[in-house]
Amino acid sequence: MRMRKKKNLIPRMEACAALWVKDPAAQKGRWRELMPEAKALRLELGCGKGRFTAQTAATHPEDLYVAVERVPDAMVIAMERCRDGGLTNVFFIDGDAAALSDCFAPDEVDLIYINFCDPWPSVKHAPRRLTHQNFLRGYREVLRDGGEIHFKTDNQALFEWSLFQFPKAGFELSEVTRDLHAGGVQGVMTDYEERFHAQGVPINRCVGAKGPLPDVPVAEGLAARLDGWKVRPVTEEDFDAVLALEERCADFFVLGGWTVSADSLRRDMAELPPKCAPSQKHFLALWREGAPRAALDAVEGWPRPRTLYIGLFVLDPALRRRGNGRTVVTALLAAAKEAGFDRVRLACPLDNEGGHAFWTAMGFTDLRQDALPGEDARPVWIMERAV
Numbered sequence: 506m507r508m509r510k511k512k513n514l515i516p517r518m519e520a521c522a523a524l525w526v527k528d529p530a531a532q533k534g535r536w537r538e539l540m541p542e543a544k545a546l547r548l549e550l551g552c553g554k555g556r557f558t559a560q561t562a563a564t565h566p567e568d569l570y571v572a573v574e575r576v577p578d579a580m581v582i583a584m585e586r587c588r589d590g591g592l593t594n595v596f597f598i599d600g601d602a603a604a605l606s607d608c609f610a611p612d613e614v615d616l617i618y619i620n621f622c623d624p625w626p627s628v629k630h631a632p633r634r635l636t637h638q639n640f641l642r643g644y645r646e647v648l649r650d651g652g653e654i655h656f657k658t659d660n661q662a663l664f665e666w667s668l669f670q671f672p673k674a675g676f677e678l679s680e681v682t683r684d685l686h687a688g689g690v691q692g693v694m695t696d697y698e699e700r701f702h703a704q705g706v707p708i709n710r711c712v713g714a715k716g717p718l719p720d721v722p723v724a725e726g727l728a729a730r731l732d733g734w735k736v737r738p739v740t741e742e743d744f745d746a747v748l749a750l751e752e753r754c755a756d757f758f759v760l761g762g763w764t765v766s767a768d769s770l771r772r773d774m775a776e777l778p779p780k781c782a783p784s785q786k787h788f789l790a791l792w793r794e795g796a797p798r799a800a801l802d803a804v805e806g807w808p809r810p811r812t813l814y815i816g817l818f819v820l821d822p823a824l825r826r827r828g829n830g831r832t833v834v835t836a837l838l839a840a841a842k843e844a845g846f847d848r849v850r851l852a853c854p855l856d857n858e859g860g861h862a863f864w865t866a867m868g869f870t871d872l873r874q875d876a877l878p879g880e881d882a883r884p885v886w887i888m889e890r891a892v
């Protein structure tokens with residue numbers, strides 16, 4: 506539901522200046538200075554008009570509360586509620602839940618509430634859901650070990666989907682219920698919850714406690730981050746489709762001095778850097794709409810144990826210049842980090858100026874020029890970035 510633009514928004518916000526933290530990044534690592542006696546720091550993400558925050562903070566004056574809301578027209582009502590209730594243990598950030606780590610230091614937060622977040626029903630919009638594993642991984646960065654996320658929603662489909670997201674982001678589930686108020690009202694209700702409960706809609710709730718991240722290899726981590734793509738090792742069955750992709754990407758191979766053929770693909774699938782074992786190499790195809798649209802050769806632990814080496818990355822010309830390359834590489838960098846690597850390295854032919862500009866834009870820097878083995882292979886830039 507869209508909110509009507511509030512009249513006098515700015516003066517009303519200013520009248521709540523004591524609760525409104527205008528520069529939350531400056532508060533990073535120092536939130537407890539606002540209430541040194543606080544037992545815990547608790548956040549509510551997407552607090553809306555703030556009924557839950559106001560009542561919870563009133564019930565727990567021993568804890569410090571920070572509510573994050575990206576729509577100021579809603580947040581101003583929440584701030585006025587807390588101000589009028591005389592609460593001194595609540596503060597507000599007019600910001601995005603996606604950027605928590607800009608405002609909070611690692612381990613600074615004890616508990617996060619997510620109440621009735623927007624369900625974004627279309628699969629295409631799944632990454633916008635506040636319980637998407639990418640968001641959950643962001644919350645991990647500021648939550649202490651064992652810190653909890655308390656999640657409530659009326660939306661059954663969102664709830665069932667979220668139950669799979671929590672473990673993927675290293676949260677252990679407990680207190681899972683699909684009808685929280687079956688035996689009478691439990692805990693503080695939010696504005697949305699009150700409305701849905703009055704209509705007889707059952708409320709779902711679960712708690713996720715921060716534990717260790719699951720041990721996922723790079724390919725799995727990549728697949729988990731790329732909605733709408735399928736990531737799998739290239740098999741004999743996929744060979745012809747991947748060869749057709751490489752042929753569509755002939756422009757890339759020409760710049761490196763390579764030709765595309767069934768033999769060259771077989772060689773690339775098998776070739777290993779010096780002193781590497783086959784188990785370190787993942788020759789992957791990334792599928793979309795029934796065809797491989799990108800190919801990626803990722804070698805784990807070369808040339809250093811904590812470096813991931815990209816031996817090949819090609820993207821179907823039909824998908825270029827639309828942000829797809831950036832999406833895949835961003836996911837790959839995050840997957841590499843999650844799998845324990847601290848650097849990603851690659852070799853980009855000197856003649857491939859477009860490729861060099863792309864990798865530079867992705868944060869890679871030139872280490873040195875080098876020559877790859879192969880009769881016609883052109884000199885390359887060895888490029889690297891930290892993850």
Ligand SMILES: C[S@@+](CC[C@H](N)C(=O)[O-])C[C@H]1O[C@@H](n2cnc3c(N)ncnc32)[C@H](O)[C@@H]1O
Nearest residue numbers: 551552553574575576601602620621695696697
């Ligand atoms: C459906 S409302 C629920 C409000 C409140 N939690 C309740 O239960 O009554 C979702 C709220 O989350 C806010 N929101 C959505 N995405 C957000 C984000 N990424 N960061 C901060 N707030 C967000 C929206 O502006 C909206 O106020």
